[in-house]
Amino acid sequence: MTHTRAFVPTMGALHAGHLSLIDIAKQYSSDVVVSIFVNPLQFEDPDDLAKYPRTLESDSERALGAGASEIWAPTEKDIYPDEVQLIDAGAIGKKYEGAGREGHFDGVLTVVDRLFKHVQPTHAIFGEKDFQQLFIIKKWVRKSESPIEIISAPIIRDVDGLALSSRNTRLSAEDRKYALIISRALRQATHERSVESARDRLHDVLASEPSFELDYAEIINEDNFEPATSARKARALVAGWVNGVRLLDNMQMSVPTFPTVVAP
Numbered sequence: 001m002t003h004t005r006a007f008v009p010t011m012g013a014l015h016a017g018h019l020s021l022i023d024i025a026k027q028y029s030s031d032v033v034v035s036i037f038v039n040p041l042q043f044e045d046p047d048d049l050a051k052y053p054r055t056l057e058s059d060s061e062r063a064l065g066a067g068a069s070e071i072w073a074p075t076e077k078d079i080y081p082d083e084v085q086l087i088d089a090g091a092i093g094k095k096y097e098g099a100g101r102e103g104h105f106d107g108v109l110t111v112v113d114r115l116f117k118h119v120q121p122t123h124a125i126f127g128e129k130d131f132q133q134l135f136i137i138k139k140w141v142r143k144s145e146s147p148i149e150i151i152s153a154p155i156i157r158d159v160d161g162l163a164l165s166s167r168n169t170r171l172s173a174e175d176r177k178y179a180l181i182i183s184r185a186l187r188q189a190t191h192e193r194s195v196e197s198a199r200d201r202l203h204d205v206l207a208s209e210p211s212f213e214l215d216y217a218e219i220i221n222e223d224n225f226e227p228a229t230s231a232r233k234a235r236a237l238v239a240g241w242v243n244g245v246r247l248l249d250n251m252q253m254s255v256p257t258f259p260t261v262v263a264p
């Protein structure tokens with residue numbers, strides 16, 4: 001039997017969302033590698049990079065405790081020993097998350113490529129929380145005819161609905177309450193009957209919270225990332241800031257099911 005290796009790439013500051021990725025990885029292989037590397041190429045804001053939590057020791061303990069067989073925490077020199085040739089994420093890399101964060105997805109693809117080359121996984125697990133990242137990685141893997149199977153993992157939320165993120169630790173208790181507008185808006189919008197009303201609802205609910213600063217809110221088609229025209233395979237995306245902390249989240253539209261009417 002061929003050897004399998006499941007890979008969970010992370011930037012550390014592990015939370016229950018990351019541990020759920022390790023859990024999924026274990027379904028694909030008993031050899032589970034977790035990498036911890038804060039990739040400077042995907043940060044356009046030096047302040048955001050500097051503030052990114054670095055908690056290697058506790059991260060390693062948590063990952064091993066969750067069943068990882070190996071932790072790999074390379075240095076910047078290990079990953080980028082020479083001049084870097086960026087991988088172009090294409091037009092889609094310039095939309096939504098990529099619009100205000102120039103080069104972000106080029107940086108993500110460049111590091112993922114290097115991590116894959118080192119780890120040589122058969123499977124790699126990425127969370128749906130970063131849905132555009134997942135889409136871009138899947139597309140690039142398909143295009144480069146890589147044999148690595150990309151597995152998507154569902155978003156993990158706190159009991160109050162906030163999607164887990166390493167950045168949540170930077171929210172005060174008050175900020176957290178404001179941040180809940182995101183999941184509330186997504187829940188309400190994705191239960192609308194049409195994409196048009198979902199879009200309106202998303203914007204209306206988000207605008208009702210003055211402490212939330214909107215970056216973008218859109219309903220996209222999951223197959224091509226274009227604005228959705230029907231609820232099938234449509235997903236609502238939101239990104240913005242609460243008190244300077246950038247937050248993003250998404251939710252799939254629940255397609256309305258109509259009762260079958262049986263003619264008398």
Ligand code: PAF
Pocket residue numbers: 009010011037039042108111112130133
């Ligand atoms: O999703 C992340 O944590 C990062 O973008 C990744 C995939 C580890 C690349 O640095």
